[in-house]
Amino acid sequence: MARKLVLFDIDGTLLTVNAINRSVLVDALKEVYGTAGSAGTHSFAGKMDSKIIYEVLQVAGLDRDEIAEKFEQAKTTYIEMFRTQAKPSDVLLMEGIRELLQKLSEHPELMLGLLTGNFEASGRHKLRLPEINHYFPFGAFADDAPCRNELPAVAVEKARQLTGIDFFNHDIIIIGDTEHDIACARVLNAKSIAVATGTYSREELKKHRPHVLYENLGRTDVVLSEILRSSIN
Numbered sequence: 001m002a003r004k005l006v007l008f009d010i011d012g013t014l015l016t017v018n019a020i021n022r023s024v025l026v027d028a029l030k031e032v033y034g035t036a037g038s039a040g041t042h043s044f045a046g047k048m049d050s051k052i053i054y055e056v057l058q059v060a061g062l063d064r065d066e067i068a069e070k071f072e073q074a075k076t077t078y079i080e081m082f083r084t085q086a087k088p089s090d091v092l093l094m095e096g097i098r099e100l101l102q103k104l105s106e107h108p109e110l111m112l113g114l115l116t117g118n119f120e121a122s123g124r125h126k127l128r129l130p131e132i133n134h135y136f137p138f139g140a141f142a143d144d145a146p147c148r149n150e151l152p153a154v155a156v157e158k159a160r161q162l163t164g165i166d167f168f169n170h171d172i173i174i175i176g177d178t179e180h181d182i183a184c185a186r187v188l189n190a191k192s193i194a195v196a197t198g199t200y201s202r203e204e205l206k207k208h209r210p211h212v213l214y215e216n217l218g219r220t221d222v223v224l225s226e227i228l229r230s231s232i233n
């Protein structure tokens, strides 16, 4: 029976997508709003896809109502473009990820899930390309809440619906590459594992005091035993 809930961020943690992610968003926003605002250069790290769309268009002078009016259309256009254009060669898995996911999946006491700012449809496509989607029976996505700090509770509720188990505190482990992932863990008093494979350096991540900090997840046996350990330090 599952004892621990392990929630993974996608971009910068499990994998990285090349420039196509940004170029598709730029094209989709131009098609729907006539401008992509600052989408060509804006920092996406750790942010919800929905929030990114608002931020980059507000730079171009659009107000919230104007953005909201066509938001669903922009989201659908982005997802459709991403799913038709992104190919397996556009996605690179981080070091050790395939091996780590396989090892974690062999432990019946662990339940894996996603906690990500991606929209579900495009996030799932990112995982399908390198064939790791099947490791994640459920997830909390940008579609599920207006801000990222609300996603941990969504993930716990979805896990409860699937397993009948209430996961609490340090039996929840959140793995991600930004301060936002660490903040999500704090919301639930969960254990945070930060990894410096995204845009944040090890030093930057350290300032946000994750429980565990790794350069990458390549030492899969070390990561696995850390996840299985009940205490936080």
Ligand SMILES: [Mg+2]
Pocket (backbone or CB within 6 Å): 009, 010, 011, 012, 013, 045, 046, 176, 177, 178, 198
């Ligand atoms: Mg990330």
